[in-house]
Amino acid sequence: MxxxxxxxxxxxxxxxxxxxxxxxxxxxxxxxxxxxxxxxxxxxxxxxxxxxxxxxxxxxxxxxxxxxxxxxxxxxxxxxxxxxxxxxxxxxxxxxxxxSPYSVAEFAWALAMAVNRRVVRAANRTRNFDFRLDGLMGRDLRGRTVGVLGTGKIGEAFTRIAHGFGMRLLGWDLAENPACLDLGMTYADQDRLFAESDLISLHVPLVEATRHLIDARALALMKDDAILVNSSRGGLVDTAALVATLKEGRLSGVALDVYEEEAGLFFFDKSLEVVHDDTLARLMTFGNVLVTSHQAYFTxxxxxxxxxxxxxxxxxxxxxxxxxxxxxxxxxxxxxxx
CATH class of the missing domain: 3.40.50.720 (NAD(P)-binding Rossmann-like Domain)
Structure with a gap:
């Protein structure tokens, strides 16, 4: 056959x-x-x-x-x-x-570290022999708070890495994961997680109840210098609301491996074409935003x-x-x- x-x-x-x-x-x-x-x-x-x-x-x-x-x-x-x-x-x-949940969890951390330490900006500069440190200052993660939305297999793997960094662990899910509790995670409602977290990572499935989980209201609750990472599904984030938030100068960094309108774009070479998605085009103009092409699973x-x-x-x-x-x-x- x-x-x-x-x-x-x-x-x-x-x-x-x-x-x-x-x-x-x-x-x-x-x-x-x-x-x-x-x-x-x-x-x-x-x-x-x-x-x-x-x-x-x-x-x-x-x-x-x-x-x-x-x-x-x-x-x-x-x-x-x-x-x-x-x-x-x-x-x-x-x-x-x-x-393997580690494929996605490890890549989510690669994204988080890249935006926190301005790795892409630094690499682009040094390729042009510009070795200044202006605008490249990041933050230690030890002692800061990570918010993990979704603590299933991938969320648990992500949490184990966060624990290794010495971070304070906040989690949200429909059911608590005993393994995450053993690592010292405190489960909280979404509002508290958004308000207290320095780094927020999404690991929930995309269903009707989670569509645009990160909307204008959620973004308004976040710290001005928070980092947002999405390696799950693009539809979890209201991209228009995210762009509006970034235009206000809020959020220290955003790392997206997925995008809600990625179909027809991701996995294709569009470098010689005009991309008509104005929202994605605007998103890519922000120096503190990193977008990859749905590759977190790709090991x-x-x-x-x-x-x-x-x-x-x-x-x-x-x-x-x-x-x-x-x-x-x-x-x-x-x-x-x-």
């Missing part, structure tokens, strides 16, 4: 090909699955997609009409999939419910686990087996919070 995989990165392709070798043929495409590219999947029972695929009801209908019966998403998040429509069409939808370890789980999901589907990664299966409606 041939599987078609959309949105495959160059470094990801050999891992997918090696994992499926001897099992199935896999056709790797760098284009993302959406309304325009869905016809490519015609005749393929199994389709694999990345998190930037747009699996709305119309796309799912196209897939089902073309013979697709199983969608294997190579990501944990699934806010890009209309699960109810998939269930109505009798499709099976699998995801990767777990991969050999994490991608290897993602690929292995994707293979297992496909094999379970073909064998008629259910597993914990299946969001939708024949005869079973989605049982996840939307």
């Amino acid at each position: 041939e599987i078609v995989a959309f949105g495959v990165q160059a470094d990801e392709k050999p891992l997918l090909e090696r994992a499926f070798a001897g099992r199935h043929q896999i056709r790797c495409l760098d284009v993302f699955l959406n309304d325009d590219t869905a016809p490519i999947a015609a005749g393929h029972e199994v389709v694999s997609v990345s998190v930037n695929a747009d699996l709305n009801a119309g796309v799912l209908q196209q897939l089902a009409s073309g013979g697709t019966r199983m969608i294997a998403q190579r990501a944990t998040g699934f806010n890009n999939i209309d699960l109810d429509a998939a269930a109505d069409l009798g499709l099976t939808v699998g995801r990767v419910s777990y991969y 050999e370890d994490a991608v290897g686990q993602i690929v292995d789980t994707t293979v297992a999901n496909v094999e379970d589907y073909l064998a008629g087996r259910d597993n914990e990664n299946m969001l939708v299966a024949p005869g079973r409606r989605p049982a996840v919070a939307r």
